Amino acid sequence: MQTAKLLVVDDDPDVLLAARLLLKRHLGTVDIEKNPEKLPFLLNNNHYDAIVLDMNFQRDVSSGREGFAWLERILDIDPQARVVLFTAYGDVDMAVRAMKAGAVDFVLKPWQNDKFLETIRAAINRPDDDSSSSDTNKSSGRPGANRGGRSGPGGSPAAGKATSIIGTAMRPVLDTVERVAPTDANVLILGENGTGKDLIARAIHEQSNRHNKPFVSVDVGALTESLFESELFGHVKGAFTDARDDRAGRFEEAAGGTIFLDEIGNLTPSQQARLLTVLQQRQVTRVGSNKGRPVDVRLICATNADLNERVAEKTFRQDLLYRINTIELALPPLRQRPDDIKPLAEHFVRQYAKQYNRPVTGLSPALLTEMKQYGWPGNVRELQHAVERAVILSAGATLEPGDFVFRKNPSTASPVSETLQLEDLERKAIQQAMLKYQGSITDVARELGLSRQALYRRLEKFGL
Numbered sequence: 034m035q036t037a038k039l040l041v042v043d044d045d046p047d048v049l050l051a052a053r054l055l056l057k058r059h060l061g062t063v064d065i066e067k068n069p070e071k072l073p074f075l076l077n078n079n080h081y082d083a084i085v086l087d088m089n090f091q092r093d094v095s096s097g098r099e100g101f102a103w104l105e106r107i108l109d110i111d112p113q114a115r116v117v118l119f120t121a122y123g124d125v126d127m128a129v130r131a132m133k134a135g136a137v138d139f140v141l142k143p144w145q146n147d148k149f150l151e152t153i154r155a156a157i158n159r160p161d162d163d164s165s166s167s168d169t170n171k172s173s174g175r176p177g178a179n180r181g182g183r184s185g186p187g188g189s190p191a192a193g194k195a196t197s198i199i200g201t202a203m204r205p206v207l208d209t210v211e212r213v214a215p216t217d218a219n220v221l222i223l224g225e226n227g228t229g230k231d232l233i234a235r236a237i238h239e240q241s242n243r244h245n246k247p248f249v250s251v252d253v254g255a256l257t258e259s260l261f262e263s264e265l266f267g268h269v270k271g272a273f274t275d276a277r278d279d280r281a282g283r284f285e286e287a288a289g290g291t292i293f294l295d296e297i298g299n300l301t302p303s304q305q306a307r308l309l310t311v312l313q314q315r316q317v318t319r320v321g322s323n324k325g326r327p328v329d330v331r332l333i334c335a336t337n338a339d340l341n342e343r344v345a346e347k348t349f350r351q352d353l354l355y356r357i358n359t360i361e362l363a364l365p366p367l368r369q370r371p372d373d374i375k376p377l378a379e380h381f382v383r384q385y386a387k388q389y390n391r392p393v394t395g396l397s398p399a400l401l402t403e404m405k406q407y408g409w410p411g412n413v414r415e416l417q418h419a420v421e422r423a424v425i426l427s428a429g430a431t432l433e434p435g436d437f438v439f440r441k442n443p444s445t446a447s448p449v450s451e452t453l454q455l456e457d458l459e460r461k462a463i464q465q466a467m468l469k470y471q472g473s474i475t476d477v478a479r480e481l482g483l484s485r486q487a488l489y490r491r492l493e494k495f496g497l
């Protein structure tokens with residue numbers, strides 16, 4: 034018998050008793066606790082090989098919110114803690130979110146003894162997290178450390194490691210990237226949401242002579258009118274109420290490197306005019322100052338909009354378009370490159386099986402056929418999230434069609450009234466809007482009255 038030390042936290046005394054009986058007989062000593070408020074004390078005074086935590090502490094509340102808060106608290110105290118979650122409602126979505134938030138596994142109540150023991154054994158024997166995670170988008174090796182998700186309007190410096198770009202249909206794009214990268218030519222990347230524009234922008238930077246300098250990514254579509262100028266060009270102390278110090282903008286931060294302006298099609302006319310001036314003069318002026326500062330940056334822009342159409346309808350300046358599109362790279366939507374689906378899906382299976390320590394190794398032929406028939410409105414990002422979710426939830430080594438939920442056509446989707454759970458309604462609204470606007474984040478956010486960040490957070494939360 035293993036002699037592990039375990040902690041079970043649940044507000045149901047019957048559950049505590051039953052869990053203790055079982056785990057004690059097979060695994061070692063078991064502390065039980067009814068009140069999660071005691072967690073900090075217990076963790077600071079004991080080392081547990083695994084912690085079983087209930088998701089729902091208040092009777093009749095199934096949101097799991099409290100469980101998530103306690104999970105976060107545990108990981109703050111001990112980032113290496115192996116937390117297994119109890120969820121009583123068979124709510125797999127909550128389980129997926131919990132794994133993303135840093136839990137190592139979950140157990141559905143009522144549990145099957147063998148399965149419960151196996152899960153706890155695996156949690157105890159799981160090797161410590163390896164901080165050299167293969168996913169350079171994550172902020173650390175721990176799955177749950179990706180709490181911030183995608184970088185916000187401020188963007189972030191490029192990850193230091195080359196990212197794998199999968200798919201034969203990407204070959205011509207990569208050939209162009211190779212030729213263009215060493216030049217300082219401005220590049221405009223076109224493509225629907227989730228087709229890999231950000232990935233290609235980073236690849237250009239990584240293959241350029243500027244690769245040792247910063248790669249600064251800014252989602253300009255998410256900047257409000259008032260933030261736009263100070264974020265991009267900086268400000269001086271006292272320029273406005275909150276300007277307590279001088280601050281360099283993103284252009285200055287990118288000095289010597291590359292600045293990636295995402296969602297360039299969303300700029301308002303006045304923002305377009307200000308950006309054009311900077312590009313023409315190759316200098317920025319911080320808000321509140323009248324001194325121009327020269328900037329040496331390589332410019333890469335991206336959009337999912339048809340900028341020529343915008344120029345024709347006079348919502349995008351032609352002179353700005355000519356400035357930014359010296360080289361144009363168009364990324365095809367995933368539905369137009371079905372042969373890329375298999376290698377991409379297999380790549381994500383390997384990545385997430387490793388990240389979540391799951392025994393999944395491949396996809397069944399039936400699943401691949403369904404995947405090729407599906408339209409993937411959210412493109413590679415949607416495929417990536419679908420595989421991530423399936424890897425977490427699948428019981429077998431091979432993913433099957435049943436492990437996937439392909440988005441339904443809104444007209445055939447089940448009526449919204451079938452469930453009153455708010456989260457469900459929210460998810461459905463987002464799914465339907467994503468379909469309606471073919472995955473355009475900007476349009477979906479506008480329709481739902483959310484900021485792009487808030488929408489990204491929800492997409493991440495719901496695994497969409």
Ligand SMILES: Nc1ncnc2c1ncn2[C@@H]1O[C@H](COP(=O)(O)OP(=O)(O)OP(=O)(O)O)[C@@H](O)[C@H]1O
Nearest residue numbers: 197198199200225226227228229230231232413414
């Ligand atoms: N060819 C590819 N090979 C491997 N991963 C890919 C590929 N294309 C896209 N991805 C992955 O898919 C996800 C979405 O890609 P990315 O963020 O680059 O898309 P995007 O076009 O910039 O999306 P958005 O328009 O919404 O900003 C990322 O996690 C990226 O790593």
